Amino acid sequence: MRATARLVARADRHGRTRLAELRGESPLLLRQVPATGGGVTVYVVGGAAGPLAGDELRLDVEVGPGAVVRVRTVAASIALPGRPGAVSRMLVRATVAADAELHWLPEQLVAAAGCAHVADAQVDVAEGGTLHWRDELICGRHGEQPGHAEVNTWVDLAGRPLLRQSLAVGPQAPGWSGPAVLGGAPATGSLLVVDPTRPAGPAAVRGTVARLPLAGGPATLWTATAPDAHTLRGHLEPADGLDSIAVPAGAEEQQVVRAG
Numbered sequence: 001m002r003a004t005a006r007l008v009a010r011a012d013r014h015g016r017t018r019l020a021e022l023r024g025e026s027p028l029l030l031r032q033v034p035a036t037g038g039g040v041t042v043y044v045v046g047g048a049a050g051p052l053a054g055d056e057l058r059l060d061v062e063v064g065p066g067a068v069v070r071v072r073t074v075a076a077s078i079a080l081p082g083r084p085g086a087v088s089r090m091l092v093r094a095t096v097a098a099d100a101e102l103h104w105l106p107e108q109l110v111a112a113a114g115c116a117h118v119a120d121a122q123v124d125v126a127e128g129g130t131l132h133w134r135d136e137l138i139c140g141r142h143g144e145q146p147g148h149a150e151v152n153t154w155v156d157l158a159g160r161p162l163l164r165q166s167l168a169v170g171p172q173a174p175g176w177s178g179p180a181v182l183g184g185a186p187a188t189g190s191l192l193v194v195d196p197t198r199p200a201g202p203a204a205v206r207g208t209v210a211r212l213p214l215a216g217g218p219a220t221l222w223t224a225t226a227p228d229a230h231t232l233r234g235h236l237e238p239a240d241g242l243d244s245i246a247v248p249a250g251a252e253e254q255q256v257v258r259a260g
Helices: 229-236
Strands: 002-011 017-023 028-033 040-046 056-063 068-073 077-079 088-096 101-104 109-111 116-125 130-138 148-157 160-169 187-194 204-206 209-214 219-226
Touching: 002 028, 002 040, 002 068, 017 028, 017 040, 028 056, 056 068, 056 101, 088 101, 109 116, 109 148, 116 130, 130 148, 130 229, 148 187, 160 187, 160 219, 187 229, 219 229
Parallel strands: 002 056, 040 068, 056 088, 068 101, 077 109, 088 116, 101 130, 109 130, 116 148
Antiparallel strands: 002 017, 028 040, 130 187, 148 160, 187 219, 204 209, 209 219
16 A cells, blocks of 8 residues: 655744645545644544555655644554565655744554564754654564564754664564663653753653753753553653653652753
8 A cells, every 4th residue: 555645834924823735545644633722733543454564655744934733643553464575664754944843742653563664754854943753662562572663763953964763673673672772671762852942951861761962953862661652651741841751750760851
């Protein structure tokens, strides 16, 4: 299956965000929902199971100057096996203009047994743009080992490389569950915050959550591993307008990690 979707947002002369273009095809169906706090909220609705090996999916997001867009998904994406030897691919390309905001906060990607999936994200953020970008990967459904999944994220800020991140799990990635990578954790994720109004905080590690300021801009990357999807979301679910990342209490080292 091949499918493409496109979202283009513009700010009108009153500063309100309007969708200039919103189109998709199964399984990438886009639906706007009422939003609070300004901007627009769009959900990606899966119109079919998968992605299945052999699927080629692409989503383009363009956020114009002054526009604010939040993109979420209705449910987790489950990468499933398909044709023998085939690979499913999902490409997300996003551009964020000056004074614009993109909040990319989808549900998790689950790498089911036997899958072969590659998820690529390419994001260009202009000087003065704001980006909140979350990726979460669950290594297999309950009680199973994952198939092959590769997640690649490239983010440029003001035309310069800001983040190049890649993670591969499954039988084609030796050592993926070892201490140098996930340490046996079946759930992992990251949250990148690029915000010109908030200086990056110092590097810190608390439990399985790490905060790393990135060179080249007002940007902070949080990464985490967890024993399950619920705990992982607790590590990477922003609160108070993305001012903080809540880490579940229970040990002295587990506390709130704040940006700035």
